[in-house]
Amino acid sequence: xxxxxxxxxxxxxxxxxxxxxxxxxxxxxxxxxxxxxxxxxxxxxxxxxxxxxxxxxxxxxxxxxxxxxxxxxxxxxxxxxxxxxxxxxxxxxxxxxxxxxxxxxxxxxxxxxxxxxxxxxxxxxxxxxxxxxxxxxxxxxxxxxxxxxxxxxxxxxxxxxxxxxxxxxxxxxxxxxxxxxxxxxxxxxxxxxxxxxxxxxxxxxxxxxxxxxxxxxxxxxxxxxxxxxxxxxxxxxxxxxxxxxxxxxxxxxxxxxxxxxxxxxxxxxxxxxxxxxxxxxxxxxxxxxxxxxxxxxxxxxxxxxxxxxxxxxxxxxxxxx
Numbered sequence: 001x002x003x004x005x006x007x008x009x010x011x012x013x014x015x016x017x018x019x020x021x022x023x024x025x026x027x028x029x030x031x032x033x034x035x036x037x038x039x040x041x042x043x044x045x046x047x048x049x050x051x052x053x054x055x056x057x058x059x060x061x062x063x064x065x066x067x068x069x070x071x072x073x074x075x076x077x078x079x080x081x082x083x084x085x086x087x088x089x090x091x092x093x094x095x096x097x098x099x100x101x102x103x104x105x106x107x108x109x110x111x112x113x114x115x116x117x118x119x120x121x122x123x124x125x126x127x128x129x130x131x132x133x134x135x136x137x138x139x140x141x142x143x144x145x146x147x148x149x150x151x152x153x154x155x156x157x158x159x160x161x162x163x164x165x166x167x168x169x170x171x172x173x174x175x176x177x178x179x180x181x182x183x184x185x186x187x188x189x190x191x192x193x194x195x196x197x198x199x200x201x202x203x204x205x206x207x208x209x210x211x212x213x214x215x216x217x218x219x220x221x222x223x224x225x226x227x228x229x230x231x232x233x234x235x236x237x238x239x240x241x242x243x244x245x246x247x248x249x250x251x252x253x254x255x256x257x258x259x260x261x262x263x264x265x266x267x268x269x270x271x272x273x274x275x276x277x278x279x280x281x282x283x284x285x286x287x288x289x290x291x292x293x294x295x296x297x298x299x300x301x302x303x304x305x306x307x308x309x310x311x312x313x314x315x316x317x318x319x320x321x
Contacts, residue, residue: 049110049299051085052086052087052109052111052112053086053087053089053111053112053113053114053115054088054089054090054106054109054111054114055074055088055089055090055091055114055115055117056091056092056093056102056106056114056117056125057090057091057093057117057118058116058119058125067212067237067239068238068239068267069211069237069267069284070117072267072284072285072288073285073287073288074288075285075288076285076286076287076289076291077115077288077289077291078288079285079288079289080289080291080292084292084296086112089111099128103125103128103134104132106132107129107132112135113134113136113295113296113299114129114135114136114137114295115136115138115139115291115292116136116139117140118139118140118185119138119140120184120185122143126138126147126150135295135299136150136151136295137151137292137294137295137298138150138152138153139152139153139154139288139291140152140154140186141154141157141187141190141308142186143186143189151295151298151307151308152307152308152309153287153290153291153309153310154186154187154287154309154310155282155284155287155310155311155312155313156310156312157186157282157313158190158191158193158197159313160191160280160282160313160314160315161195161198161234161280162197162198163194163198163280163313163314163315164194164198164234164262164264164280165178165199166198167262167315167317167321168232168260168262168321169198169199171260171321173232174231175205175227175231175232176199176205176234177207177227177232177233177234178195178206178207178233178234178235178236179206179207179209179215179216179220179223179233179234179236179240179244180192180195180206180207180208180236181208181210181211182208182210182211183208187236191236191264192206192236195234205226205227205230207222207223209236209240209243211236211237211239211240212239212240212243213240213242213243213246214243215240215243216235216237216239216241216242216243216244217243217244217246218243219240219243220233220244220247220248221247224247224251230259231258231260232259232261232262233259233260233262234261234262234264235261235262235264236264237263237264237265238264238265238266238267238279240263241262241264241277241320242263245261245277245320255319255320256319260278260320260321261277261320261321262277262278262279262280262320263277263278263280264279264280264282265279265280265284266279266280266281266316267284276318276319277319278316278317278318278319278320278321279315280313280314280315280316281313281314281316282311282313283311290309294307294309
């Protein structure tokens with residue numbers, strides 16, 4: 001009915017971007033008239049695909065379940081993968097020495113694509129997967145060898161941190177400390193860079209934590225020991241802000257009268273450890289969905305719009321500042 005070859009019909013059914021709009025419309029019209037329903041298994045076999053997307057998370061096991069970010073990013077990724085009729089395979093990894101073996105395993109299992117979340121700055125895994133010809137999208141800005149040209153989706157970490165600290169400056173705070181994230185992560189480095197930009201050459205007071213509540217408490221104690229007169233803290237995660245708040249309350253520091261505090265994430269009222277916390281909102285679930293959409297475009301050879309994808313952040317002012 002559409003007067004095209006079986007190969008052309010197959011390309012239309014599989015979303016090949018190389019088919020002209022006119023031919024695509026003709027084939028789709030014929031499919032609708034015939035009531036044809038594509039066989040998913042046959043389509044994947046013909047396209048040499050498995051219908052599986054791997055999500056590789058490289059992070060300390062305890063933090064995976066303590067930090068709200070991970071639950072929300074997985075939720076966004078999982079919903080988008082399910083909507084595409086595909087299967088999500090979740091893999092945790094911590095060992096730097098096993099990156100080559102992991103890349104080989106993913107290639108052998110013939111996953112259609114890989115999403116990488118929470119990698120360290122110089123992690124070789126993205127480059128290894130790219131050399132195997134496996135489509136890859138990163139959750140977070142890559143860094144180090146092979147980072148150039150990699151697809152990624154990230155929040156505007158630097159801009160969000162800068163706006164948070166600028167707000168504290170505008171509120172008259174003068175001794176602004178930060179509990180930054182791990183320096184070996186791009187998110188930690190970017191949020192620290194935003195803090196420094198907002199200080200405009202002023203004296204910085206920085207400690208580093210692993211985004212956990214316990215790290216926030218520990219580093220808040222150390223900050224008070226070296227700078228008792230500090231009057232504001234920017235914490236690079238809501239969890240670290242929560243830990244810092246506990247120490248401030250224990251030490252009799254009034255929030256925000258004596259010390260203002262701002263976090264980063266805005267996990268939602270049901271997850272946020274301190275309901276009145278001023279924080280930088282990032283659209284974590286939407287970032288997960290956008291990562292999948294970008295990966296699916298790469299898998300199917302569809303044209304990709306601007307990359308990387310940088311999602312807006314915004315400051316949510318509440319009682320703690």
